[in-house]
Amino acid sequence: MATGRTHRPATRSRGIPEATVARLPLYLRALTALSERSVPTVSSEELAAAAGVNSAKLRKDFSYLGSYGTRGVGYDVEYLVYQISRELGLTQDWPVVIVGIGNLGAALANYGGFASRGFRVAALIDADPAMAGKPVAGIPVQHTDELEKIIDENGVSIGVIATPAGAAQQVCDRLVAAGVTSILNFAPTVLTVPDGVDVRKVDLSIELQILAFHEQRKAGEEAEAQAGAAASAAQENNGKGPDGDVPAVMPA
């Protein structure tokens, strides 16, 4: 996840597998929905379906947290919500700063999902002096000069970077120097951070490119199937693919 370290077991000895941690928020969301509908208990099968995973995987995931289920019955929804929340650290308050209040930064500031689970937007920061003081999502934007002071005074340990790519590393360095140890990066750049700092990146462009790859593959297979064994030179063009560019069948 983070950039500059291939070392470290990634999965701590005593701890929970990384893959499991990544799924806990999914379970938590499904459980919260059940809780709101006042459902008292849920089986691994039902919950797995709601979370979109395999039931065996879910049970194994929960087994890392302890034995919170009752055989023959299932899991107590409320209890499980609490346990997962505690495990994820959502029982405490996490002040967060968002740096770079452009289109995306503003959208993030307005995003309700932040506040819902213990995350609190402590400050919005932008390098543009014209933005300073202007309220976004009810919070006045502050200038980058204040960054260190804000981090320090609010005890911020999680930073969100929504700046242009060019500014991201510099902002990252300042955040880390000021004491931030977890960074969520929306800028399309690879961030280099010292050991002990976690970086997660969200990259729209990359996600789209991955989809495009699969889309192309699907179109290729389809064309292959359509053409059958007939090595026709005539290019077929179905209604969906806007381009007759059938990819070669992997050149050697």
Place this chain on the structure above:
Amino acid sequence: MATGRTHRPATRSRGIPEATVARLPLYLRALTALSERSVPTVSSEELAAAAGVNSAKLRKDFSYLGSYGTRGVGYDVEYLVYQISRELGLTQDWPVVIVGIGNLGAALANYGGFASRGFRVAALIDADPAMAGKPVAGIPVQHTDELEKIIDENGVSIGVIATPAGAAQQVCDRLVAAGVTSILNFAPTVLTVPDGVDVRKVDLSIELQILAFHEQRKAGEEAEAQAGAAASAAQENNGKGPDGDVPAVMPA
């Protein structure tokens, strides 16, 4: 990735490993930067550093595409840019629709990274009649009623969902029925889709929760190290973690 199918080899026989596909956009970005600086060739070591990965991994990744390097020299930047672009399907034009033009949808519409690599925003769609006709990022918003027509006329196969969670599944169903086979989902819900449809999700809330977990773990270790072997009943509270809730050491 997609929800309703645990089956299928995931990694196609003749194809490229999924993990490699996910890294190709990273390499492409680094290579494009080199290309703009007119760097003719690059070694696996250099490129790996720029992309933030291991050089052995990079070489193995490229080996799936074919043998495009020259021993003793490295890789030809331009050639590699072309090969990866072709492999990812970026040499063709991908019309994309964005459904749900709220804060996030608008930010996505304005995001430059879309247009940069063959992705073209074909239409913006929103359920709010008041939005209809209003231009966002230079493109007039169209009403949901037009969805099927837009998909069909533009040959759209990739859809982006940026609606509230409640509307996401319904929108998804309509997109799929209209012929979309790849979906990028920003709504905090698990989408259920038929076989053959790819879904990738981007979930801010989940990313933050994962960071919070590691942050808590770091704080816990730190506190543990500070406390040393002394099994003090007094709860320590360091400056960063606003809560003394040190997680139990896995209750058997």
Place this chain on the structure above:
DNA sequence: CCGTCTTTGTGCACGCGTTCACAAAGACAT
């Protein structure tokens, strides 16, 4: 033309994650 030096491409081993399949555990009826 030959030797040296750099860098690729890959065989191999290891570890994490996933899945199957089943025994143990408990609820519930009789």
Place this chain on the structure above:
DNA sequence: ATGTCTTTGTGAACGCGTGCACAAAGACGG
């Protein structure tokens, strides 16, 4: 109290992904 039935928790096997380490390939100088 006992049997049945449901559902958990987990041992074990398997497969994918990663990283090491090295042989093969080619550039380049003499």
